[in-house]
Amino acid sequence: AQTVTQSQPEMSVQEAETVTLSCTYDTSESDYYLFWYKQPPSRQMILVIRQEAYKQQNATENRFSVNFQKAAKSFSLKISDSQLGDAAMYFCAYRSPQGGSEKLVFGKGMKLTVNP
Amino acid sequence: DVKVTQSSRYLVKRTGEKVFLECVQDMDHENMFWYRQDPGLGLRLIYFSYDVKMKEKGDIPEGYSVSREKKERFSLILESASTNQTSMYLCASSSRTSEQYFGPGTRLTVT
Numbered sequence: 476a477q478t479v480t481q482s483q484p485e486m487s488v489q490e491a492e493t494v495t496l497s498c499t500y501d502t503s504e505s506d507y508y509l510f511w512y513k514q515p516p517s518r519q520m521i522l523v524i525r526q527e528a529y530k531q532q533n534a535t536e537n538r539f540s541v542n543f544q545k546a547a548k549s550f551s552l553k554i555s556d557s558q559l560g561d562a563a564m565y566f567c568a569y570r571s572p573q574g575g576s577e578k579l580v581f582g583k584g585m586k587l588t589v590n591p
Numbered sequence: 592d593v594k595v596t597q598s599s600r601y602l603v604k605r606t607g608e609k610v611f612l613e614c615v616q617d618m619d620h621e622n623m624f625w626y627r628q629d630p631g632l633g634l635r636l637i638y639f640s641y642d643v644k645m646k647e648k649g650d651i652p653e654g655y656s657v658s659r660e661k662k663e664r665f666s667l668i669l670e671s672a673s674t675n676q677t678s679m680y681l682c683a684s685s686s687r688t689s690e691q692y693f694g695p696g697t698r699l700t701v702t
Contacts (some may be wrong), residue, residue, distance in 0.1 A: 510690055578649070
Protein backbone atom coordinates (compact mmCIF):
# COMPACT_ATOMS: atom_id res chain seq x y z
CA ALA A 476 0.00 0.00 0.00
CA GLN A 477 1.09 3.52 -0.69
CA THR A 478 2.12 5.81 2.15
CA VAL A 479 2.74 9.54 2.31
CA THR A 480 4.96 11.14 4.94
CA GLN A 481 5.15 14.77 5.95
CA SER A 482 7.88 14.77 8.55
CA GLN A 483 7.52 18.38 9.73
CA PRO A 484 4.26 19.01 11.62
CA GLU A 485 4.79 22.77 11.78
CA MET A 486 6.83 25.47 10.07
CA SER A 487 6.94 29.23 10.09
CA VAL A 488 8.12 31.77 7.57
CA GLN A 489 8.46 35.52 7.42
CA GLU A 490 6.21 37.38 5.04
CA ALA A 491 7.87 37.79 1.60
CA GLU A 492 10.34 34.98 2.30
CA THR A 493 10.47 31.54 0.66
CA VAL A 494 9.59 28.30 2.42
CA THR A 495 9.79 24.66 1.33
CA LEU A 496 7.43 21.99 2.63
CA SER A 497 8.67 18.42 2.37
CA CYS A 498 6.81 15.28 1.43
CA THR A 499 7.99 11.75 0.73
CA TYR A 500 5.95 8.82 -0.43
CA ASP A 501 6.30 5.13 -0.95
CA THR A 502 4.89 3.26 -3.92
CA SER A 503 5.71 0.43 -6.28
CA GLU A 504 3.74 2.01 -9.12
CA SER A 505 5.53 3.80 -11.93
CA ASP A 506 2.73 6.15 -12.88
CA TYR A 507 0.70 8.16 -10.40
CA TYR A 508 -0.42 11.65 -9.39
CA LEU A 509 0.77 13.83 -6.54
CA PHE A 510 -1.06 16.79 -5.05
CA TRP A 511 -0.60 19.54 -2.54
CA TYR A 512 -3.78 20.73 -0.85
CA LYS A 513 -4.18 23.79 1.36
CA GLN A 514 -6.69 24.13 4.20
CA PRO A 515 -6.86 27.67 5.64
CA PRO A 516 -8.22 28.03 9.19
CA SER A 517 -11.96 27.29 9.23
CA ARG A 518 -12.06 27.25 5.45
CA GLN A 519 -12.40 24.77 2.66
CA MET A 520 -9.61 22.46 1.47
CA ILE A 521 -8.42 23.57 -1.95
CA LEU A 522 -5.94 22.20 -4.47
CA VAL A 523 -2.65 24.09 -4.68
CA ILE A 524 -0.78 22.14 -7.29
CA ARG A 525 -0.77 18.82 -9.12
CA GLN A 526 2.03 16.74 -10.61
CA GLU A 527 1.79 13.74 -12.94
CA ALA A 528 4.63 11.30 -12.33
CA TYR A 529 5.26 10.73 -16.03
CA LYS A 530 6.04 14.42 -16.52
CA GLN A 531 9.66 15.32 -15.87
CA GLN A 532 8.93 19.02 -15.68
CA ASN A 533 8.09 20.31 -12.24
CA ALA A 534 4.64 21.86 -11.92
CA THR A 535 4.32 25.58 -11.18
CA GLU A 536 1.32 27.71 -10.21
CA ASN A 537 2.23 31.35 -9.70
CA ARG A 538 4.17 31.53 -6.40
CA PHE A 539 3.87 27.78 -5.82
CA SER A 540 6.22 25.27 -7.38
CA VAL A 541 7.22 21.70 -6.70
CA ASN A 542 10.48 19.82 -6.69
CA PHE A 543 9.53 16.35 -7.85
CA GLN A 544 12.30 13.77 -7.46
CA LYS A 545 10.82 10.52 -8.72
CA ALA A 546 13.77 8.28 -7.91
CA ALA A 547 13.95 9.63 -4.39
CA LYS A 548 10.13 9.57 -4.07
CA SER A 549 10.16 13.14 -2.89
CA PHE A 550 7.63 15.85 -3.66
CA SER A 551 8.35 19.17 -1.95
CA LEU A 552 6.34 22.38 -2.28
CA LYS A 553 8.08 25.74 -2.51
CA ILE A 554 6.15 28.88 -1.68
CA SER A 555 7.86 32.05 -2.87
CA ASP A 556 7.14 35.55 -1.60
CA SER A 557 5.04 34.17 1.27
CA GLN A 558 1.88 36.07 2.09
CA LEU A 559 -0.25 36.15 5.22
CA GLY A 560 -2.97 34.33 3.29
CA ASP A 561 -0.65 31.36 2.82
CA ALA A 562 -1.04 30.47 6.49
CA ALA A 563 -2.82 27.12 6.50
CA MET A 564 -2.55 23.38 6.92
CA TYR A 565 -0.87 21.84 3.89
CA PHE A 566 -1.47 18.24 2.91
CA CYS A 567 0.50 16.17 0.44
CA ALA A 568 -1.50 13.45 -1.32
CA TYR A 569 -0.92 10.52 -3.66
CA ARG A 570 -3.28 8.98 -6.20
CA SER A 571 -2.94 5.87 -8.30
CA PRO A 572 -3.15 6.29 -12.07
CA GLN A 573 -6.38 6.60 -13.96
CA GLY A 574 -8.12 3.28 -14.25
CA GLY A 575 -7.05 2.31 -10.81
CA SER A 576 -8.49 3.57 -7.60
CA GLU A 577 -9.20 7.30 -7.53
CA LYS A 578 -8.70 7.35 -3.79
CA LEU A 579 -6.18 9.75 -2.32
CA VAL A 580 -3.63 8.80 0.29
CA PHE A 581 -2.86 11.82 2.48
CA GLY A 582 0.04 12.76 4.65
CA LYS A 583 -0.72 13.91 8.18
CA GLY A 584 -0.40 17.57 7.22
CA MET A 585 1.82 20.48 8.13
CA LYS A 586 0.78 23.75 9.74
CA LEU A 587 2.39 26.78 8.12
CA THR A 588 2.51 30.06 10.02
CA VAL A 589 3.37 33.27 8.20
CA ASN A 590 4.81 36.01 10.39
CA PRO A 591 4.31 39.66 9.40
CA ASP B 592 -16.79 26.23 -10.42
CA VAL B 593 -17.26 22.92 -8.74
CA LYS B 594 -19.40 23.14 -5.69
CA VAL B 595 -19.52 20.56 -2.93
CA THR B 596 -21.90 21.36 -0.11
CA GLN B 597 -22.45 19.69 3.23
CA SER B 598 -25.69 19.90 5.15
CA SER B 599 -24.29 21.34 8.36
CA ARG B 600 -21.13 23.18 9.41
CA TYR B 601 -21.59 22.31 13.09
CA LEU B 602 -23.57 19.51 14.66
CA VAL B 603 -23.99 18.41 18.26
CA LYS B 604 -25.51 15.00 18.96
CA ARG B 605 -25.93 12.74 21.96
CA THR B 606 -24.37 9.32 22.39
CA GLY B 607 -26.52 6.64 20.78
CA GLU B 608 -28.29 8.97 18.35
CA LYS B 609 -28.46 8.16 14.64
CA VAL B 610 -26.68 10.87 12.69
CA PHE B 611 -26.97 11.73 9.01
CA LEU B 612 -24.39 13.84 7.22
CA GLU B 613 -25.34 14.88 3.72
CA CYS B 614 -23.09 15.89 0.85
CA VAL B 615 -24.14 17.23 -2.55
CA GLN B 616 -21.98 18.01 -5.59
CA ASP B 617 -23.04 19.82 -8.73
CA MET B 618 -20.43 18.68 -11.26
CA ASP B 619 -21.80 15.28 -12.25
CA HIS B 620 -18.77 13.60 -10.67
CA GLU B 621 -18.68 9.81 -10.58
CA ASN B 622 -16.68 9.56 -7.35
CA MET B 623 -17.62 10.77 -3.90
CA PHE B 624 -15.71 10.36 -0.65
CA TRP B 625 -16.16 10.74 3.08
CA TYR B 626 -13.17 11.50 5.31
CA ARG B 627 -12.69 12.30 8.93
CA GLN B 628 -10.00 14.74 9.95
CA ASP B 629 -8.38 14.64 13.38
CA PRO B 630 -5.38 16.65 14.61
CA GLY B 631 -2.13 14.80 14.04
CA LEU B 632 -3.82 12.07 12.01
CA GLY B 633 -4.54 13.92 8.78
CA LEU B 634 -7.45 12.79 6.64
CA ARG B 635 -8.62 9.22 6.86
CA LEU B 636 -10.98 7.73 4.32
CA ILE B 637 -14.18 6.29 5.74
CA TYR B 638 -16.06 5.25 2.60
CA PHE B 639 -16.15 6.14 -1.04
CA SER B 640 -18.50 5.60 -3.94
CA TYR B 641 -17.61 5.37 -7.61
CA ASP B 642 -21.15 5.17 -8.94
CA VAL B 643 -24.75 5.35 -7.84
CA LYS B 644 -25.56 2.62 -5.33
CA MET B 645 -21.91 1.50 -5.34
CA LYS B 646 -19.72 1.88 -2.29
CA GLU B 647 -16.42 0.67 -0.96
CA LYS B 648 -14.94 0.71 2.50
CA GLY B 649 -12.08 3.01 3.18
CA ASP B 650 -9.53 2.75 5.94
CA ILE B 651 -11.83 3.31 8.92
CA PRO B 652 -15.39 2.18 8.06
CA GLU B 653 -16.29 0.76 11.47
CA GLY B 654 -19.28 2.50 13.02
CA TYR B 655 -20.28 4.17 9.75
CA SER B 656 -22.42 3.39 6.74
CA VAL B 657 -23.15 5.30 3.54
CA SER B 658 -25.84 5.73 0.97
CA ARG B 659 -25.72 6.93 -2.61
CA GLU B 660 -29.14 6.81 -4.22
CA LYS B 661 -28.50 9.67 -6.62
CA LYS B 662 -25.29 10.63 -8.40
CA GLU B 663 -25.05 14.05 -6.80
CA ARG B 664 -25.71 13.01 -3.21
CA PHE B 665 -23.63 10.93 -0.80
CA SER B 666 -24.75 10.43 2.78
CA LEU B 667 -22.72 9.31 5.76
CA ILE B 668 -24.64 7.60 8.54
CA LEU B 669 -23.56 7.05 12.10
CA GLU B 670 -25.95 4.33 13.27
CA SER B 671 -25.31 4.94 16.96
CA ALA B 672 -23.06 7.90 17.59
CA SER B 673 -20.26 7.54 20.11
CA THR B 674 -17.95 10.10 21.68
CA ASN B 675 -14.97 8.78 19.71
CA GLN B 676 -16.76 9.85 16.54
CA THR B 677 -16.39 13.49 17.52
CA SER B 678 -14.43 14.87 14.60
CA MET B 679 -14.39 17.01 11.48
CA TYR B 680 -16.03 15.22 8.55
CA LEU B 681 -15.09 16.18 5.01
CA CYS B 682 -16.87 15.20 1.84
CA ALA B 683 -15.17 15.29 -1.56
CA SER B 684 -16.01 14.48 -5.16
CA SER B 685 -14.03 13.87 -8.32
CA SER B 686 -14.35 12.66 -11.86
CA ARG B 687 -12.27 9.73 -13.11
CA THR B 688 -9.46 12.10 -14.08
CA SER B 689 -9.79 15.18 -11.90
CA GLU B 690 -8.48 16.06 -8.50
CA GLN B 691 -10.82 15.84 -5.56
CA TYR B 692 -12.96 18.84 -4.65
CA PHE B 693 -13.85 19.25 -1.01
CA GLY B 694 -16.85 20.52 0.87
CA PRO B 695 -16.55 22.95 3.80
CA GLY B 696 -16.69 20.20 6.42
CA THR B 697 -19.01 19.32 9.28
CA ARG B 698 -17.67 19.57 12.79
CA LEU B 699 -19.54 16.91 14.74
CA THR B 700 -19.52 16.80 18.51
CA VAL B 701 -20.98 13.75 20.25
CA THR B 702 -21.69 14.26 23.95
